[in-house]
Amino acid sequence: MVAAQEAPAKLVGQPLKRREDPRLITGAGNFLDDVKLTGLCHAAVVRSPYAHARIVGIDAEAARRMPGVVAVFTGEDLAEVNPLPCAWQAGNVQNNVNTPRLLALGEVHQVGDPVAVVVAESAYLATDAAAAVEVSYEELPVVVDARKATEPGAPQLHDNAPNNVVMNWTCGKEAAEVDAALAAAPVRVNQRVVNQRLIPTAMEPRGSIGRYDEGTGEYTLWATSQAPHVHRLLTAAFVLGVPEQKIRVIAPNVGGGFGSKIFLYFDMPLVLWLSKQTGRPVKFFEDRSENYLHTTHGRDHITDIEVGAEPDGRITALKVKTWANLGAYLSTIAPGIPTTLYGRMVAGCYKIPNIHVDVTGVYTNTAMVDAYRGAGRPEAAFVIERVCDLVAAETGLDPAEVRRRNFIQPEDFPYDSGIGMLPYDSGNYELALDRAMENVGYAALRQEQAARRANGSRKLLGVGLSSYVEVCGVAPSKWIGLAGEGWGAGLWESANVRVHLTGKTVVTTGSLPHGQGHETTFAQLVADELGVPYDDIQIEHSDTQGTPFGFGSYGSRSLTVGGTAIYKSVAKVREKAKELAAHLLEAAPEDIVFENGKAFVRGTPDASKTIQDLALAAHVAYDLPPGMEPTLEATTFYDPPNCTFPFGTHVCVVEVDRDTGEIDLLRYVAVDDVGNVINPLIVDGQVHGGIAQGLAQALYEGAVYDDSGELITGTMNDYAIPRARMVPTYELDRTVTPSPVNPMGAKGAGEAGTIASTPAVANAVIDALAHLGVRHLDMPLTPEKLWRAMAPKTG
Amino acid sequence: MATAVPMATRIPVRISVNGTEYAAEVEPRLLLVHFLRDNLGLTGTHVGCDTSQCGACVVYLDGKSVKSCTVLTVQADGGEVQTIEGLAKDGVYDPVQQGFWEMHGLQCGYCTPGMIMSAHSLLQRTPNPSEEEIRHALEGNLCRCTGYQNIVKAIQYAANQMSGAGVSGNGSGAGTHNPQDVGDWKGELAGEST
Ligand code: FES
Ligand code: FES
Numbered sequence: 001m002v003a004a005q006e007a008p009a010k011l012v013g014q015p016l017k018r019r020e021d022p023r024l025i026t027g028a029g030n031f032l033d034d035v036k037l038t039g040l041c042h043a044a045v046v047r048s049p050y051a052h053a054r055i056v057g058i059d060a061e062a063a064r065r066m067p068g069v070v071a072v073f074t075g076e077d078l079a080e081v082n083p084l085p086c087a088w089q090a091g092n093v094q095n096n097v098n099t100p101r102l103l104a105l106g107e108v109h110q111v112g113d114p115v116a117v118v119v120a121e122s123a124y125l126a127t128d129a130a131a132a133v134e135v136s137y138e139e140l141p142v143v144v145d146a147r148k149a150t151e152p153g154a155p156q157l158h159d160n161a162p163n164n165v166v167m168n169w170t171c172g173k174e175a176a177e178v179d180a181a182l183a184a185a186p187v188r189v190n191q192r193v194v195n196q197r198l199i200p201t202a203m204e205p206r207g208s209i210g211r212y213d214e215g216t217g218e219y220t221l222w223a224t225s226q227a228p229h230v231h232r233l234l235t236a237a238f239v240l241g242v243p244e245q246k247i248r249v250i251a252p253n254v255g256g257g258f259g260s261k262i263f264l265y266f267d268m269p270l271v272l273w274l275s276k277q278t279g280r281p282v283k284f285f286e287d288r289s290e291n292y293l294h295t296t297h298g299r300d301h302i303t304d305i306e307v308g309a310e311p312d313g314r315i316t317a318l319k320v321k322t323w324a325n326l327g328a329y330l331s332t333i334a335p336g337i338p339t340t341l342y343g344r345m346v347a348g349c350y351k352i353p354n355i356h357v358d359v360t361g362v363y364t365n366t367a368m369v370d371a372y373r374g375a376g377r378p379e380a381a382f383v384i385e386r387v388c389d390l391v392a393a394e395t396g397l398d399p400a401e402v403r404r405r406n407f408i409q410p411e412d413f414p415y416d417s418g419i420g421m422l423p424y425d426s427g428n429y430e431l432a433l434d435r436a437m438e439n440v441g442y443a444a445l446r447q448e449q450a451a452r453r454a455n456g457s458r459k460l461l462g463v464g465l466s467s468y469v470e471v472c473g474v475a476p477s478k479w480i481g482l483a484g485e486g487w488g489a490g491l492w493e494s495a496n497v498r499v500h501l502t503g504k505t506v507v508t509t510g511s512l513p514h515g516q517g518h519e520t521t522f523a524q525l526v527a528d529e530l531g532v533p534y535d536d537i538q539i540e541h542s543d544t545q546g547t548p549f550g551f552g553s554y555g556s557r558s559l560t561v562g563g564t565a566i567y568k569s570v571a572k573v574r575e576k577a578k579e580l581a582a583h584l585l586e587a588a589p590e591d592i593v594f595e596n597g598k599a600f601v602r603g604t605p606d607a608s609k610t611i612q613d614l615a616l617a618a619h620v621a622y623d624l625p626p627g628m629e630p631t632l633e634a635t636t637f638y639d640p641p642n643c644t645f646p647f648g649t650h651v652c653v654v655e656v657d658r659d660t661g662e663i664d665l666l667r668y669v670a671v672d673d674v675g676n677v678i679n680p681l682i683v684d685g686q687v688h689g690g691i692a693q694g695l696a697q698a699l700y701e702g703a704v705y706d707d708s709g710e711l712i713t714g715t716m717n718d719y720a721i722p723r724a725r726m727v728p729t730y731e732l733d734r735t736v737t738p739s740p741v742n743p744m745g746a747k748g749a750g751e752a753g754t755i756a757s758t759p760a761v762a763n764a765v766i767d768a769l770a771h772l773g774v775r776h777l778d779m780p781l782t783p784e785k786l787w788r789a790m791a792p793k794t795g
Numbered sequence: 796m797a798t799a800v801p802m803a804t805r806i807p808v809r810i811s812v813n814g815t816e817y818a819a820e821v822e823p824r825l826l827l828v829h830f831l832r833d834n835l836g837l838t839g840t841h842v843g844c845d846t847s848q849c850g851a852c853v854v855y856l857d858g859k860s861v862k863s864c865t866v867l868t869v870q871a872d873g874g875e876v877q878t879i880e881g882l883a884k885d886g887v888y889d890p891v892q893q894g895f896w897e898m899h900g901l902q903c904g905y906c907t908p909g910m911i912m913s914a915h916s917l918l919q920r921t922p923n924p925s926e927e928e929i930r931h932a933l934e935g936n937l938c939r940c941t942g943y944q945n946i947v948k949a950i951q952y953a954a955n956q957m958s959g960a961g962v963s964g965n966g967s968g969a970g971t972h973n974p975q976d977v978g979d980w981k982g983e984l985a986g987e988s989t
Pocket of ligand 2: 203255256515900901902903904905906907937938939940941
């Protein structure tokens with residue numbers, strides 16, 4: 001499947017099966033809803049059935065008298081509590097910020113807005129009572145489409161956001177300069193593309209449990225969280241006004257997130273507040289319908305593209321205007337996604353001298369939109385990869401040739417794309433393209449396609465390419481601070497590595513998993529670097545009590561940023577161990593070699609001190625060098641100098657039935673370059689899942705609202721999460737271009753598949769119809785849509 | 796649910812779960828999945844949806860795999876339930892569990908108990924399924940993490956183990972079912988029967 005390119009240096013590079021799995025395959029995992037607490041109450045939320053309305057009155061008396069009800073609260077009861085913060089606003093421009101309150105006060109702006117909460121002895125009783133809360137509304141006009149929302153006369157959601165505009169943001173050259181380049185270009189293409197709204201759908205919905213301890217004044221929050229330290233910070237300092245040290249946040253096993261569990265949601269501070277009010281621990285666990293209605297969505301861009309190119313396929317100018325639908329309010333980092341992570345990545349793998357990007361963030365009466373797997377980069381990749389195919393169609397060149405003629409070359413790195421992104425770290429884009437074309441048998445496929453077209457076959461063959469680059473390991477705090485990117489804080493990570501007296505080693509990290517196998521990967525890394533047996537290493541995470549601060553797991557940053565913090569801590573531990581060994585072996589520290597967990601004087605490996613010997617000596621501390629502190633541990637706060645930029649090429653081959661529009665996925669070939677790989681089994685798994693999510697956007701998924709703001713795709717019956725039969729076999733391969741940014745040479749692997757696959761599949765399907773004059777179709781590419789596109793051509 | 800709360804109607808049930816007999820009085824509306832999770836504390840069975848789509852809740856009821864979110868506890872009265880917690884025996888994983896581990900058939904693990912139960916049920920009916928049959932049998936189980944490829948491989952691994960010389964999911968101690976149980980398992984798919 002994957003070419004064995006990873007040097008089998010000890011455990012790093014080995015496909016170890018995961019140490020997390022035994023508990024998960026036996027039902028012994030501990031997810032949020034599994035947490036057992038004495039006296040636990042259950043919260044049920046009363047939600048607005050209207051997308052936009054004034055709350056006229058709430059009558060909760062009947063609910064309060066129902067069996068098992070502990071308390072009922074409405075927005076009025078929480079009037080003194082701050083709304084949620086927006087921690088990442090678009091840089092250097094005005095942001096008209098409106099964030100949700102824990103319970104709506106006065107007005108609701110989307111179906112599912114929480115207006116009241118019932119706390120009861122059981123989830124069943126809480127739900128019963130919530131249904132008995134009478135809320136009267138006065139309906140207000142509704143808008144769900146981002147472009148329509150900015151037009152004159154559109155319904156207005158928030159007083160401080162005229163025309164529902166969150167912000168207007170640009171990057172790249174001035175519009176006039178790019179217009180001039182467009183005007184001078186011999187080849188011109190204009191196209192509107194829609195990147196439809198998606199629902200992340202982690203299989204575990206979201207939830208939280210709050211417990212207030214009256215004795216100590218301390219709160220504990222269990223939450224389905226990708227970022228417990230940040231959730232503590234925001235809850236404490238921005239919402240509840242509780243001292244940060246009085247809140248502890250624990251993320252138990254998290255059942256997938258894909259971005260949707262990064263953000264601070266209403267229920268997190270609410271359950272803490274409810275626990276204090278009721279004197280009982282309180283759990284909120286959304287059901288799937290609530291998850292679809294009210295947990296954040298992703299994507300939802302409308303984009304007008306203007307491209308200028310030379311007849312030889314070189315792209316000379318690109319102008320992009322995007323309306324980004326951000327929903328009813330701003331989620332935690334919503335404005336940052338369509339700006340820094342989208343606008344600054346639209347150049348993709350290509351040298352394009354003139355680029356102008358204009359993004360308007362818009363409020364509508366829909367669920368909030370924020371980061372969803374790839375977050376901005378899939379939208380950017382979709383734009384530029386559609387552009388390559390549009391230019392190919394216009395010039396008559398092969399899509400592979402257009403890509404090749406525009407690629408950034410290996411000698412160009414570090415490469416500045418000129419639109420405000422940090423320099424791309426390293427890459428060899430053509431190599432990945434060549435490998436993918438070879439693996440799929442590209443030339444033969446094109447011949448087959450030509451033959452089928454010539455003989456009028458009813459089975460249309462389509463081949464789609466997607467050469468992508470993405471930005472990962474987002475962190476450099478200096479960049480974030482200086483460039484006016486609007487982030488609330490730097491994004492460094494931290495780790496402590498501690499070798500106990502017994503030689504057992506504990507790593508505490510601010511990074512945390514929600515399915516990615518951090519415990520395995522990090523332990524492989526430490527085992528190699530420290531020479532401690534793999535089974536002696538424990539990775540501790542996901543609890544603000546006992547782990548150093550971390551900004552969380554998202555953006556494929558756990559290994560490149562969090563892992564580097566571990567790597568550097570191990571190096572510090574090794575240095576201390578060497579110093580101690582020098583003392584015990586009566587040698588100079590510079591003469592000590594540390595290899596495979598043993599320290600010895602160069603040339604005399606037989607007289608060595610093992611890391612376990614040294615840990616014992618460091619702890620009993622009978623005989624330490626002058627000035628050395630006892631114990632053997634180190635902490636690192638790591639702020640990388642740059643982001644990392646994984647890349648690759650995916651190829652999809654489809655067959656479209658000319659008569660029914662049905663699509664068969666014949667082949668899916670991926671060549672990814674995520675830099676050096678620690679655990680190929682885990683990396684392949686990440687790519688598999690990513691491809692499935694991305695191809696589902698191309699073919700199946702789409703969140704749909706009607707004009708009244710009702711979510712039509714509100715359950716798994718209506719929203720097409722792919723099933724096993726709906727996805728192909730993935731044929732994976734890798735090239736390895738180490739990142740110079742971190743000592744492991746890793747680039748990050750969590751999002752690559754999702755970013756690459758959507759355009760690969762969409763390009764393949766559109767390519768199948770190209771000879772019928774079809775240049776573009778909006779996703780999801782359903783058989784009906786294809787059938788309609790082909791219909792005018794049928795006899 | 797919480798036994799402290801007085802309820803109008805409660806119905807006595809006796810249900811065997813993973814070989815242990817339980818007697819309880821439950822509300823007629825109590826779903827089997829909540830009985831397992833809340834009354835018995837068997838939280839390996841998960842809830843991922845409210846429309847019987849996801850399959851995170853699949854368990855065996857009287858030898859047939861069912862979505863326990865779509866079965867009332869009172870319907871299981873007198874029945875035998877087996878959950879993910881009952882699959883491994885004496886610390887030995889069932890071949891399906893082993894397959895998921897070996898082949899990286901799980902990431903977050905939330906879908907996994909239901910996946911394993913559905914896969915187990917498939918292999919009882921069809922010991923050597925084709926890839927197509929495996930993908931078809933998982934129609935009622937959603938996974939958002941893995942893209943399914945390694946789940947398919949996990950099930951193929953288990954099928955090989957179970958049919959391979961000396962390694963059996965039923966008779967070797969790796970499984971918890973006796974052959975008589977297996978003989979009855981020729982029913983419909985989990986997802987389709989509920
Ligand atoms: S919980 Fe989703 S099918 Fe039962
Ligand atoms: S492993 Fe996460 S949903 Fe299947």
